[in-house]
Amino acid sequence: MQTIGHFINGEMQVDTSRTQPVYNPATGEASKQVSLGGARTIDEAVAAAKAAFPEWRKTPPQRRARIMFKFKQLLEENADEICRLIGEEHGKISHDAAGELQRGIENVEYACGAPELLKGEHSRDVGRDIDSWSEFHPLGVVAGITPFNFPVMVPLWMFPMAIVCGNTFVLKPSERDPSSTLFIAKLLKEAGLPDGVLNVVNGGKEAVDAILEHKDVQAVSFVGSTPIAEYIYSAATANGKRCQALGGAKNHAIVMPDADLDNVVNSLLGAAFGSSGERCMALSVAVAVGDEIADRMIAALQEAMAGLRLGNHADKTNDFGPLITAEHKAKVVGHIQSAARQGAKILVDGSDAAPAGYENGFFVGATLIDGVTRDMDSYQAEIFGPVLQVIRVQTMEEAMQLINDHEYGNGTCIYTRDGEAARYFTDNIQVGMVGVNIPLPVPVAYQSFGGWKRSLFGDLFMYGPDGVRFFTRRKTITQRWPSATLREGSQFSMPTL
Amino acid sequence: MQTIGHFINGEMQVDTSRTQPVYNPATGEASKQVSLGGARTIDEAVAAAKAAFPEWRKTPPQRRARIMFKFKQLLEENADEICRLIGEEHGKISHDAAGELQRGIENVEYACGAPELLKGEHSRDVGRDIDSWSEFHPLGVVAGITPFNFPVMVPLWMFPMAIVCGNTFVLKPSERDPSSTLFIAKLLKEAGLPDGVLNVVNGGKEAVDAILEHKDVQAVSFVGSTPIAEYIYSAATANGKRCQALGGAKNHAIVMPDADLDNVVNSLLGAAFGSSGERCMALSVAVAVGDEIADRMIAALQEAMAGLRLGNHADKTNDFGPLITAEHKAKVVGHIQSAARQGAKILVDGSDAAPAGYENGFFVGATLIDGVTRDMDSYQAEIFGPVLQVIRVQTMEEAMQLINDHEYGNGTCIYTRDGEAARYFTDNIQVGMVGVNIPLPVPVAYQSFGGWKRSLFGDLFMYGPDGVRFFTRRKTITQRWPSATLREGSQFSMPTL
Amino acid sequence: MQTIGHFINGEMQVDTSRTQPVYNPATGEASKQVSLGGARTIDEAVAAAKAAFPEWRKTPPQRRARIMFKFKQLLEENADEICRLIGEEHGKISHDAAGELQRGIENVEYACGAPELLKGEHSRDVGRDIDSWSEFHPLGVVAGITPFNFPVMVPLWMFPMAIVCGNTFVLKPSERDPSSTLFIAKLLKEAGLPDGVLNVVNGGKEAVDAILEHKDVQAVSFVGSTPIAEYIYSAATANGKRCQALGGAKNHAIVMPDADLDNVVNSLLGAAFGSSGERCMALSVAVAVGDEIADRMIAALQEAMAGLRLGNHADKTNDFGPLITAEHKAKVVGHIQSAARQGAKILVDGSDAAPAGYENGFFVGATLIDGVTRDMDSYQAEIFGPVLQVIRVQTMEEAMQLINDHEYGNGTCIYTRDGEAARYFTDNIQVGMVGVNIPLPVPVAYQSFGGWKRSLFGDLFMYGPDGVRFFTRRKTITQRWPSATLREGSQFSMPTL
C-alpha cells in the first residue's frame, strides 16, 4: 500500500509511524494511506522554511515571480495528471477538477505580477528635503491549512502569493486527498523554487496545533468550517500571529419574478450540485419571490435534474461524483431526513443514488426540497452536499432579511433584469461576495475572496490585493541627509516635519 | 469638584457613582474627577452608535469628509484651549501639545480625502460581458482605546478615519487626562457630525472588557503597553472581532563614526527627553559605534542637558514637564537606580529635579546613563521617562544585532552620511518605523504607523492607507446581465469565467 | 467705467491701452471693460511664475495642500459675492452659480489630498540591493485657458491641482466674464499662496498665442470649442509642450420604452435648459426609442416647459438667464430657424422670450424641436443654447449608431430600468462620460473629466487622477550603493539587473 509522505526541504519524507487511509470515494476503497505528521514534523518543516528565508527574502521579486511563470507552465502541462489525482481521492469529475485547477492557475498568474503588487508608496518632501516611503517586507515563515474540497485550488490561493512576497511556507493540506497537493508542490520545485521555501506536512489536529503554537510561524491562513475557523483564529492570535480564517457558508439566491428562468435553472444546477455541493460557494438555498416564479422554477429544475449523471471522476459525461467520506454521506442524508421530519417536501431525493458498479461509493444524488423554512435545522446548517432547498417568500425585502439574519455571509446572488433591484441588493446585503445573475460569484484572482459575518475571521480577504497585504508587513522609512554645516536648534515638541 | 463625564449620542453624561481623581501632574493636585463607566455605559454608547450607523453608512463619503474639513478648522481655531487642557492633565509643555495637536490634525486632513481613499477596484470583462468590482464598506460600530500620553493625537489617529469610512465609533480614552479628548469630540459635533456617530466613554478595565465582549463592536483599535496590547488582541479576536493592538517600544539610535554630531545631539535631546520620554517613539537608547564617537557624543550631550528647563506646561520656555503620576515617577526613578546597581554610570541624574514651586509635581529631570549593557533590567524594559541610555559597541553589525534581538520593534534610527550604511540598516533592521538621521521617525499621516515584533499585534498598521483598510470590509460583486434569448448549457465544473 | 485688469505676481495691474467691454447679458449694458493683455503681459506673468517656481517646488506638498484647505474655506465664506459676480457678467441664476461654485470647490477639496495623490511608486530590490522608484515632479510654469460658461468652475478644474503639484500657473480666463475668476485668484492669495504662483492675464487671441509660443510654458490645459481646441493642441504640441484641449459636444440621451418618464422629464429640463444650455455637458438631443414614449415625453415636456421662468441672476425663482452675448443669441435663433427650414417641428419656440424689463437682454427661452434628423445643420452643430431636439428611432441600436457617428463624444445618457440595456450601452457607446438615468454625468472631482472623439485632444482627462498626472512629470531613480570592497567584472551587455 502506497504511503503518502511529507514534502520538507525539497525532499519527500515517508513516515509510517502514524497513518490514516486515503479513500477513493467512488469505490469506497482505500488503496493508499497518508502519514500523519505531528509536532516534530512541523518543527522540521518550519526549521527548513526558516533556514530558507534569509536568502529567499533577498531574491528580487522579479526573480521570484519568474519561478511562478514556469510553475504556471508546468501546471498546464501536467493538468491531466493533477485532475486524475484530484479525482481519485476527492471524487470530482475531471472537467470539474480542470475548472478547479484553472482557478488555481489564475492565482499563480496573479502572483507573477509580484513586482507591481509589491510596490511601496514613496513620498518625496514630507518635510523640506525629507523623504518617507513604505516598503512591504515578507513576514518570514507562514503557514496554510487547507480543506479537502479543493486540494489544488485553495493551496494555490495561498502559497504562490505568500512565496512571491518573499515568505517561506508550511502547508498542511487535507489528509483526505493529499496527493494532488503534493504533486503541485513538487512541480514548484521543478520550476526552480529553492528547497525549504515550500514545505508540505500531512496531518490532523496535532499538526494544526503545532502550527498554531510554533513561535517561528508568523501568520496562518485557513479555509474550512466555521467552528474550526473560529478556533484557528482565536488560537493563532492568542499566540500573537496574524491570521485569516475562512469558515462556512449558506449561500442563497434570490429569484425575482422578472428573472430569466432559463438562466436561473441552468446556472443553479451547476451551482447547487456541482462537486456534489462540497464548495463553500455552493448555492444551497433558492429564495423565490412569489409562488408563480417558485412553481415554474421548481418544475424546470425537476425536469433538468432528471438528466443529471452521477459517477466516477474519469468519465467526463458525468455531472458530479461522490461525497468525500461515508461519514459525510450519512450526515448529508441525515439533513434530508431532518428536513422531511420538520415539514419540508422532498421533491427529488438523492439519498440512495449510487450508480451501478459503484454501490460502495459515497454517492448522494441531486436533491431538491421545497417548503423549507428558516427554523429548520437543514436550513441553519451548512449541508455541504448536493441539496438545493427552496424557500418561498412574498417580497424581496423578506428574502434579503433571511440572508442578513443568517450567521453566514459568504456568497449570494440575485436573479433579475432590474438595475434598481440589483443595486439595492448589492448595497444592502450583508454578504462578502455578491452575484448579479451569477450564482457562484467567486471573485477572480485579481480581486479578493472572503465572506462577512461568521464566514471569515480576520481583516483581510484571501488572495488578490488583500492576499498581498496579508503576506507582507509594512516598513516605513523616513530619511533626511544632514549637511556638514547643519546647525539646528533642539526640538522638544512633537516634531511635525 | 468638576466631574468629567461621558459623551454619548451627542450629550455629556455625568455619572458620579464611580469616579477617579484627575491630577495636574505639575502640582500633584487633583481638582477634577472622572466618571468611570462600566458595562452599562458601554452598552449605551454602543447602542447609540448602532442606531446612528444605518443613516451614517448611507451618507456619501464626500459629505462625511466635509465634516472633517470643518473639524480641522475648528481644531485650529481652538488650538490654545486644547493645548491648555492637555497641559493641565498631562503636563506637557504648550509647544509640545501644539505639536501633538498638529500631528493629530494631519490625520484629519488625510481623512478629508475619503472619496479618493475609498475607491474600489473595478474590473470590466472578467469574463465576456461580466464585470466585477470590490467596494469598501464600513464595519458598523468600532471602538478605540487610547493611552494617556497623547490624549488628542492618538484618538485622532483612529476616529476621523473610522468615521469617514462610514463607521460609528466608541472611544475609551485614558482616564488620566480625558478633558482634551472630550473637548475635541464636542468640536466634531459642532462641525456637523450627527449624534451617536462618535461616543466617548471614560473608564478603566471594566469599560475595556465591556468593549471587548460587546457583540455589536466589530473592531478594536488599541494603543498602549505590550502586555495590555497582547491581552486586547487576544480577547478581541477570541470574540471574533478584528483588532490592531499597538504596544511598547525600546527605540535605539545607532550613532555611526561619520555621524554629524551636532545633528545627533540636537535631535537626540528632543527625541529622548521631549514629553518626558513618555512617547512610544521616544528614543531611549543611543548605540555608539566606537568609543571615539561615544565620548564626543556624551560630552556634548552633558553640556547641552545642563541647559534644559523643566516646569509647568504654560511656560513655553520650558523644555518638558512632569511625568503623569507619582507612581510612574517612582517607577522611572527605580529604573535609574537599578541601572546604577547593575553597573551602569549615571552621568546625569534627574531623579530629584522638581523645579522651585512645583515640589509636589511628578518631575524627573533629563537623565543620561553610560555603560549600559543588554542584560540590564533598565535596558530590557520600556522606561517611558526622560532617560537616555548609552551602549557602546565596536561595529555596526553589533549595534544592529542588539536592536534585532530586542523584543520590541517600534522605531529606530541611524545617524550616518553613508548611503550604503543607511540602506543596509533600513533593509535589515527588524523594526517597523526606521529613521535615517531622524530619531523620531513617526510616519506622516499619509503613510501608516506601526511596529514589528511585540510592538504591534495585528496585520494592519494604524492610520494612513492601512487605517482605511482596517476600518472597512471588502465586498466583491460579480455581475452579468442575461439577454432574453440567452440559452446556455448548465455548467457543472468549477466556473472559470 | 471700471476696468478689470490682470493679476500678476500678487498684484492687480490695470492697463487701459487695449480694452473690451464686459456686458451684463440680462440688461445688454456694458458697465465695465476688461484689459486685453498681449505678448508683453504674458511675458510678465510667465516671468513672475518662473521666478516663484524654485521656492514653490520645494515647498512640501502638505504645506501646499494646507493653502488649499484655507482656500476652500474662503470660497465658501465668499460664496454670495462670487455668485453675484458670475451672475452679473455671465447671467446665470444665483442657484446655478452656487452649483458651479460647489463643483469648483470639490476640485479644491480633491487638491487638498495632494500628499496622497503625489505618492511615487517604490520598488525595493529591482536587482539585488538595487532600489528604484518614481517621483512625480512639477513641470514648472503651466497655463490654463478657460471659457466663459464656467468662469469659476473650469479654472478651479485646473489651477488648484496644478499648484498643489508644485507648478506655478498663468491663467487666461474668458474676457467675457473675468471678474469672478479674478476674485477667486485674490482669495487664493489671501489663503496664503505666495505671489507669482498664480497669475491671471485677461485677453483674446494675442494672449493665447503668446502662451502657446512662450518657451517657458511647459503645458497648456484648455477648455472651449472644438476648432479652437484643435488649434491649441496643434500649436502647443508643435512648440513641444504637453497639452490637453477639451472641445465641443453634442450630448444625446436615449429614452428607452421602459424609462421612468417622470425622472426623464424632470431631469431633462435642467440638463437641456439649465444655464441656457451653455454647458459642454448640456443635454441637447433626446433620442426616443419608439413613438409611444416619444409622444408621452414630448407632451410632458411641453407642459413642464410652460412653467419655466427666465430672468435676472439675482432672482432665485428664475430657472435660467440670458445668453452670453447678442451675437450668440443671434446664432442660437439661427439654429432654430434652420431646423424649421430643414423640416423639423418647432414645438416650443423661445426665440423671442425676453422677460419684461429685460428687453435688451440676450434672452432665448426654452425651445423644443421634434422631428429632427441626422442630416440637419441644427443637429450636427453644437448650439450652446436652451434648445432640446428630439429624434425618433425604432431601436436602441439605431439610437446608439447616431451617437457613435457624431463627431463629438463628450457626454451621453440612457434612461432605462434594464440592467442589460444599461450595460450594453455603457460598454459600446463611443463617449467619454456616460450616464445611466443621469443626463449630466459630469464626473465627480475624484474621477476625471473628458470626452472621446473630437471632444478632447490629448491623452489625459482633466482634473481628478488624470489631472495629477497631467501636471507632473515622472522621474525614475535607480540606486545602488557600492561596498568598498566591491569587485565586479565589466558588463558590456544590456544590463538586466
Next chain:
Amino acid sequence: MQTIGHFINGEMQVDTSRTQPVYNPATGEASKQVSLGGARTIDEAVAAAKAAFPEWRKTPPQRRARIMFKFKQLLEENADEICRLIGEEHGKISHDAAGELQRGIENVEYACGAPELLKGEHSRDVGRDIDSWSEFHPLGVVAGITPFNFPVMVPLWMFPMAIVCGNTFVLKPSERDPSSTLFIAKLLKEAGLPDGVLNVVNGGKEAVDAILEHKDVQAVSFVGSTPIAEYIYSAATANGKRCQALGGAKNHAIVMPDADLDNVVNSLLGAAFGSSGERCMALSVAVAVGDEIADRMIAALQEAMAGLRLGNHADKTNDFGPLITAEHKAKVVGHIQSAARQGAKILVDGSDAAPAGYENGFFVGATLIDGVTRDMDSYQAEIFGPVLQVIRVQTMEEAMQLINDHEYGNGTCIYTRDGEAARYFTDNIQVGMVGVNIPLPVPVAYQSFGGWKRSLFGDLFMYGPDGVRFFTRRKTITQRWPSATLREGSQFSMPTL
C-alpha cells in the same frame, strides 16, 4: 537574395517593387533586402488592425494576457535564433542581444498583469445611491515606430502593452535590421494572437507619414532621434492623435571624489562602449569633480580599454561589434576628429580599429577623449558611437549645471557614497532617469521609461504604468437607478450630486 516583407493580418507579404539592402555590419555585405512599404501597405495593415479590433476589444483582459504568457515562453525558447538575427543585421554581440531580449521579455511579463493594470476606479455613493466609476478602454488601432538600435526590445516596449490593453497594432520597425522584429511578431501569432491584431510594415519616411496621416490610427508611440521625434509629435498631434515621441540623449555621469573607482571604471566601460554606444541610454560623458579623481579614472580607463575586444556578434568573447552603417561610422569618426580639432585630447582613438578578417565592417573602437568643454560640437551632439568624453570640473554644482543646461535630459548618474550628495543630485537634476552608482539607469519594466527636456515629447513615459495609461482611454460612468415611485423636482442648477 532574400527579401524581407511585411507581416499583415497574420501573413507575410513580400513586395519587391521598392526595396533597400540590409547589411551585415560586421562584414559590410548585403545579403538581404527589405520591402519598403508605402501608403498602400500602411492602409492594408491599418485595415487589418481595424477589422480585428471589435473582437479583440471584447476578449477579456485575462485571456489577452494568457497569450502574453505563452509569448514569453516562446521568446525564451527561441532566444538563440532571435539573438542571431539581431547580431547578423545589427552587429551586437550575442550576450548583448540576449540582454536586449531579456529586457524586452520583462515588458511581456509586465503585460501579463493586464487584469490588475486595467482596473478602473470605483466610487460607491458619489451621491445618495449614485455610483460612478472609470473604465480604461482601448483606443482602437495604434502604431509604433521603432529604431534600429534595439530591434527587439523597443518594439516589446510598445506592442505587448498596447495589445493586452485591447488595441490592435501597426508596427513600423527600422528598415536597417527588420528580421528579428518580424520573427517575434510571428512568435506572437504562434502564441495564439488572432490575425490582424499585430501587423508589421517595413519602410522609410513614406510609411511613417502614412501612419501619421491615417485617420484610423489613434495613437503613435515613437523612439528615435530628437529631430524626428519632434516631427512625429508635431505631425501626429496636428492630426488629432495622441503621441509620445522619445528622442536623443547625452547622458552624463558625475564622478565625485569619494566614488568607488573600481565600480566607476567597470560600469562605465559597459555603459559607454556596450553596443558600440548605440543606445539612447549610453553614458557618453564622464564629468569628474576634481583633477585628482579625473586623473585616476582616466588612467584606469585607459588600462581597461586596452583589453576590450571588437568583433563579430557570434563570438561571445567579443565586447562589442560594428556600427550600423558605413555612413554612421563616418559620422562618429567625424565627431572624434572635430573634438581633436577643437582642442580636446584623444587619449584612445578607435577610428581605425576593424578586427582582422572584418576590414569591410563598420567598426569603430572604444575611444576616450579628455579635455572636453561644453562648447565643442562633439559635446553638444549625440554621437551614438563608442566614444567616452571626459569633462573636468571643480565642483558638483558645476557638474550639475552642465547637465541641466544640455538640451537633452534622458539619463544621468552620480558616483558617490554620500547620501546627501545623491539626494541633492536626484532632486535637482533635470533628467528623467537618474542613477546613483548605476550608469545605465534604464527603469525596470514595472516602472516607466522617459526623458525630460528635448528627450521626450508628450506627457506619458513609455511602458510600465504610463504605458498602460497611454494605450487606454478613460470612460467614466455615473449611474443611478430610479425607483418606480421616484418624484423629484427639476434641477436647473449645476448639479452637485
